[in-house]
Amino acid sequence: GESVGLHLPTLSVQEGDNSIINCAYSNSASDYFIWYKQESGKGPQFIIDIRSNMDKRQGQRVTVLLNKTVKHLSLQIAATQPGDSAVYFCADLGYQKVTFGTGTKLQVIP
Amino acid sequence: DTGVSQNPRHKITKRGQNVTFRCDPISEHNRLYWYRQTLGQGPEFLTYFQNEAQLEKSRLLSDRFSAERPKGSFSTLEIQRTEQGDSAMYLCASSLVHYNSPLHFGNGTRLTVT
Numbered sequence: 001g002e003s004v005g006l007h008l009p010t011l012s013v014q015e016g017d018n019s020i021i022n023c024a025y026s027n028s029a030s031d032y033f034i035w036y037k038q039e040s041g042k043g044p045q046f047i048i049d050i051r052s053n054m055d056k057r058q059g060q061r062v063t064v065l066l067n068k069t070v071k072h073l074s075l076q077i078a079a080t081q082p083g084d085s086a087v088y089f090c091a092d093l094g095y096q097k098v099t100f101g102t103g104t105k106l107q108v109i110p
Numbered sequence: 111d112t113g114v115s116q117n118p119r120h121k122i123t124k125r126g127q128n129v130t131f132r133c134d135p136i137s138e139h140n141r142l143y144w145y146r147q148t149l150g151q152g153p154e155f156l157t158y159f160q161n162e163a164q165l166e167k168s169r170l171l172s173d174r175f176s177a178e179r180p181k182g183s184f185s186t187l188e189i190q191r192t193e194q195g196d197s198a199m200y201l202c203a204s205s206l207v208h209y210n211s212p213l214h215f216g217n218g219t220r221l222t223v224t
Contacts, residue, residue, distance in 0.1 A: 032210045043114075043201050043215035044153065051210060089152055097143065097166070098203075098213050100152030 012107045019077040021104045023090035028071065034098065035064060035075045036089045044089060044100075047075070082108050112136060114216035116202050122222045123192055130188045131219045135204030142185050143213060144177055145201040146170065153201055159185060160207060192223045 013019045025033070031052035036044035048059045050066050050073075057064050063076040073090050087103040115134040123129050135142045141160050145153035156175070157167045161182040171177075174192075179185040189196055199220050203213040 034212050036215075041217070041220075043116075043203075043217045046212050046214060049210075049212055093210065093212065097155050097158055098153075099155070102150070102152050 009102065010105045010107065012109055013080045014109050015080060015082060017080055019075075019080045019084065019106055021075045021077075021088050021090075021106065023073040023075075023101065025071050025073065025090070025092055027092065028068075030071075030092045032093045033064075033066065033073055034091045034093055035062075035073075036091060036100075037084075037086045038089065038103070039086045047088075049093075077106075080106075080108050082110060084108055114202055114204055114214055116200075116216035116219050118219055119217065120220045120222075122224065125192055125194060125223055127192055128188065128190045129192060129221065130186050131200055131202075131221075133185045133187070133202030133216060135184070135202070136214060137183075138206070139204035139214075140182075140207040141205045141211075142179055143203040143205070144185070144187050145203065145215075147199040147201055147218070148197075156187075189221075192221075194223045197221055197223045 034049045035047045037047050038044045048062050048064050050057045050064045061078045065074045085108045087105050089100045089103045091098045091100045117132045143158040144156040147153040155168050156171050157177050159179040162179050174190045177187045199218040201218045203215040205211045205213045
């Protein structure tokens with residue numbers, strides 16, 4: 001994958017509200033994306049993935065949306081909880097390796 | 111715990127010393143990756159193995175860095191003549207060889223070079 005970047009470095013959300021984290025990618029040939037969550041002192045943890053033949057995929061409290069026209073991804077977290085505080089990365093997985101952006105830090109306000 | 115395991119979790123060393131880190135991947139995973147992460151940045155790709163073969167190395171991997179995966183299971187990453195700029199979190203990940211198979215990461219080794 002090529003450049004994968006995020007729009008905002010920090011996002012503050014009230015506990016219980018929904019969070020939306022955005023991501024842009026530049027390689028129009030990218031066809032598989034992953035969202036990772038990284039807590040302080042830990043490695044990135046797989047949250048959810050989406051293939052380019054899908055527009056939306058839902059998991060437990062998380063939804064990923066893919067807009068191939070504008071090369072944009074978003075991660076929606078429903079009913080944000082303090083345990084959701086972390087840095088979130090979108091990543092582009094090509095055949096051989098994952099390319100990460102800088103990440104968005106999600107701060108949950110109690 | 112059947113996840114990716116990395117040892118040690120923390121390593122403090124003096125400049126000029128050699129260090130070695132170990133990674134034990136998820137047992138059925140053919141591919142093993144090394145990434146480096148500095149504060150506030152996303153992980154940067156260093157190298158990866160498919161079974162015991164090292165298939166790609168980043169330009170970030172200077173000649174002071176060497177990685178091995180001798181039997182296609184665990185891997186080691188050695189840094190010779192460490193420099194302060196080597197201070198970072200070194201992350202290992204593993205995956206199946208299939209296309210669109212996500213990487214699963216360990217919790218990393220935090221290296222501090224004094």
